[in-house]
Amino acid sequence: MSYPYQIRSLEQYHNDYQRSVADPARFWSEIASYFTWKKYWHHVTDWNFSEPHIRWFEGATLNITENCIDRHLATKGNQPAIIWEPNDPNERHRVITYNSLYQKVCQFAHVLKNNGVQKGDRVCIYMGMIPELAIAVLACARIGAIHSVIFGGFSAQSIADRLYDANAEFIITCDGAYRGQKDIPLKSVIDDALIGNRTVKRVIVYTRTRTPVSMIKGRDVWWEDEIQHVVEQGYTDFPAEEMKAEDPLFILYTSGSTGKPKGVVHSCAGYMVYTNYTFINVFQYQPGDIHFCTADIGWITGHSYIVYGPLSAGGTTLLFEGVPTWPDAGRFWDIVDKYKVNILYTAPTAIRSLMGFGDAPLQGKDLSSLKVLGTVGEPINEEAWHWYNENIGKGKCPIVDTWWQTETGGILISNLAGVTPAKPAHATYPLPGVQPILVDENGNEIEGNSVSGNLCIKAPWPSIIRTTYGDHERCRTNYFATYDQLYFTGDGAQRDADGMYRITGRVDDVLNVSGHRIGTAEVENAINMHAGVVESAVVGYPHDIKGQGIYAYVIYNGHHVGDEELTRRDILQTVTRIIGPIAKPDKIQFVSGLPKTRSGKIMRRILRKIAENELGSLGDTSTLLDPAVVDDIVKGKL
Ligand code: WT7
Numbered sequence: 001m002s003y004p005y006q007i008r009s010l011e012q013y014h015n016d017y018q019r020s021v022a023d024p025a026r027f028w029s030e031i032a033s034y035f036t037w038k039k040y041w042h043h044v045t046d047w048n049f050s051e052p053h054i055r056w057f058e059g060a061t062l063n064i065t066e067n068c069i070d071r072h073l074a075t076k077g078n079q080p081a082i083i084w085e086p087n088d089p090n091e092r093h094r095v096i097t098y099n100s101l102y103q104k105v106c107q108f109a110h111v112l113k114n115n116g117v118q119k120g121d122r123v124c125i126y127m128g129m130i131p132e133l134a135i136a137v138l139a140c141a142r143i144g145a146i147h148s149v150i151f152g153g154f155s156a157q158s159i160a161d162r163l164y165d166a167n168a169e170f171i172i173t174c175d176g177a178y179r180g181q182k183d184i185p186l187k188s189v190i191d192d193a194l195i196g197n198r199t200v201k202r203v204i205v206y207t208r209t210r211t212p213v214s215m216i217k218g219r220d221v222w223w224e225d226e227i228q229h230v231v232e233q234g235y236t237d238f239p240a241e242e243m244k245a246e247d248p249l250f251i252l253y254t255s256g257s258t259g260k261p262k263g264v265v266h267s268c269a270g271y272m273v274y275t276n277y278t279f280i281n282v283f284q285y286q287p288g289d290i291h292f293c294t295a296d297i298g299w300i301t302g303h304s305y306i307v308y309g310p311l312s313a314g315g316t317t318l319l320f321e322g323v324p325t326w327p328d329a330g331r332f333w334d335i336v337d338k339y340k341v342n343i344l345y346t347a348p349t350a351i352r353s354l355m356g357f358g359d360a361p362l363q364g365k366d367l368s369s370l371k372v373l374g375t376v377g378e379p380i381n382e383e384a385w386h387w388y389n390e391n392i393g394k395g396k397c398p399i400v401d402t403w404w405q406t407e408t409g410g411i412l413i414s415n416l417a418g419v420t421p422a423k424p425a426h427a428t429y430p431l432p433g434v435q436p437i438l439v440d441e442n443g444n445e446i447e448g449n450s451v452s453g454n455l456c457i458k459a460p461w462p463s464i465i466r467t468t469y470g471d472h473e474r475c476r477t478n479y480f481a482t483y484d485q486l487y488f489t490g491d492g493a494q495r496d497a498d499g500m501y502r503i504t505g506r507v508d509d510v511l512n513v514s515g516h517r518i519g520t521a522e523v524e525n526a527i528n529m530h531a532g533v534v535e536s537a538v539v540g541y542p543h544d545i546k547g548q549g550i551y552a553y554v555i556y557n558g559h560h561v562g563d564e565e566l567t568r569r570d571i572l573q574t575v576t577r578i579i580g581p582i583a584k585p586d587k588i589q590f591v592s593g594l595p596k597t598r599s600g601k602i603m604r605r606i607l608r609k610i611a612e613n614e615l616g617s618l619g620d621t622s623t624l625l626d627p628a629v630v631d632d633i634v635k636g637k638l
Contacts, residue, residue, distance in 0.1 A: 036311075054460050061243060085318065109142045116201065132174075152177055170204070175209055251469045255517045262478070266409050281431065292343065293345040294324070294350060295346075330365060337367065361459055382424045413431070423633045437455075452493065456486065513540070544588075
């Protein structure tokens with residue numbers, strides 16, 4: 001059986017798109033009627049962007065886990081919900097059927113309850129890519145607790161900031177995580193994050209690497225022991241908490257142009273409906289397909305297209321613990337071959353990196369099961385697109401270039417695999433319910449085709465950000481205040497002669513490094529923490545594999561203990577401590593001054609040009625406080 005709201009032709013796409021814009025309430029209520037609700041809504045949607053105040057399916061109650069698990073049990077109980085491929089290809093893989101997922105989620109929901117977790121509590125999850133991470137997420141949702149998953153590459157300091165911001169009382173973690181050759185001591189990072197913390201009452205630790213950990217009496221408990229108690233208590237089911245449509249489902253922190261990450265809040269009903277709808281339509285998922293999304297559940301892509309989208313569709317989702325290049329650069333292709341993967345969804349960075357290894361890793365790998373390929377997270381260059389198309393898809397798999405953001409919850413602009421046309425390096429057309437527009441600096445709409453501008457969205461779709469945790473005003477100023485009555489994405493885009501969108505990248509001070517979002521201000525703050533650093537300015541520059549690299553200009557007046565190179569390493573160490581290894585600059589140039597206007601504003605445009613090696617187009621530097629610093633910087637360029 002296929003999905004009643006799956007778009008199967010170009011004509012149907014146009015038709016559904018028109019209907020979705022003409023009468024969004026009717027369009028979305030029809031789709032929502034296929035889900036399991038405890039109570040139906042009295043209002044499909046109610047919104048204004050000025051506050052912003054955004055509501056979908058108000059009056060309805062539900063639990064997303066009933067939609068992701070319970071409703072599939074009768075027909076798909078013995079089908080695989082999650083297939084897990086471990087980091088080490090020699091370790092046994094695991095298959096978790098819907099029946100077994102139900103049992104595990106219910107058991108762990110009891111564990112949460114036994115440990116005092118209640119509806120609305122914030123639970124921080126810091127784990128590697130193992131099935132228990134998905135189980136922890138779903139158990140939170142079942143009990144109505146708000147999960148906040150933190151990617152394993154963030155430092156103790158970053159975790160501490162997020163725990164504080166969310167006022168989190170519970171943590172779920174592992175002793176350690178395997179990633180390629182590395183063994184990351186997660187619990188020990190959590191212990192560092194908890195120094196001085198006064199809110200966290202309980203840490204639940206799953207055993208993965210059996211690395212030595214310090215279990216603090218009264219605070220830390222083992223996952224396995226807690227499950228054992230539940231088994232002894234004889235519990236098998238856990239009634240799903242009745243959640244209001246607009247109750248928060250989760251918080252996910254993401255970087256912006258300020259120094260502090262914001263907690264993006266998504267709510268239960270709208271997020272569920274939209275991730276399910278986009279999963280089924282963009283990837284053209286068919287029951288039984290094996291969907292392999294290579295993202296980490298610590299990012300929105302993993303939330304929406306490893307966990308909630310596929311499971312709400314009763315699909316089979318493949319969860320991979322390791323990295324694409326270990327034990328060798330053929331790992332993804334081994335996995336595709338081993339499980340007969342049908343849909344592969346990955347980042348341009350991974351594609352470019354694997355492309356660099358040539359054909360050898362592909363030798364002898366049967367990729368014939370693949371039907372659909374996808375990319376996400378950053379613009380894909382044409383060369384990588386063609387390589388992906390020819391070498392992985394063998395010219396027969398449509399590639400979906402999916403544009404979206406943490407704040408959008410699900411895919412907003414993308415072709416629908418094999419149904420709507422693809423164009424290399426173009427996200428193409430909006431999904432039904434999504435109304436993109438391009439505006440100029442003053443917020444005036446740029447009409448017609450073959451134009452470019454700042455990308456905004458006119459009206460809400462069900463999984464749009466509801467608020468930034470603990471600070472609604474921040475949500476308003478960040479996304480809804482730049483242009484009146486529009487959601488501003490922070491991206492620039494072109495609309496080609498056919499009306500297809502091509503996302504060109506951020507127009508704010510946010511970098512996209514290997515598909516990871518990093519705020520320049522955050523990196524600067526971290527660099528400035530280093531003793532001896534007076535000031536710094538961080539910009540992005542084109543990087544062959546990562547998409548963007550991080551270039552830091554640093555004024556340093558301390559004395560170099562050793563030489564400059566050692567100071568550079570100290571600075572990298574500082575950034576690793578404050579944010580995490582993902583934010584480490586690729587280049588650090590020591591400078592005597594930064595180009596500033598008379599009012600003291602750093603002219604990043606000039607620094608960007610220098611980092612990009614576009615020295616011929618530095619523009620007018622005469623308005624600078626001290627134009628001579630530019631020459632110095634150019635001379636010392638790395
Ligand atoms: C930013 C959002 C959405 C999941 C992963 C990233 C960039 C995302 C594309 C694409 C060009 C893209 C944008 C966006 N981006 N997808 N297909 N083509 N750029 O989520 O961390 O919230 O980052 O990633 O710049 O604003 P995120």
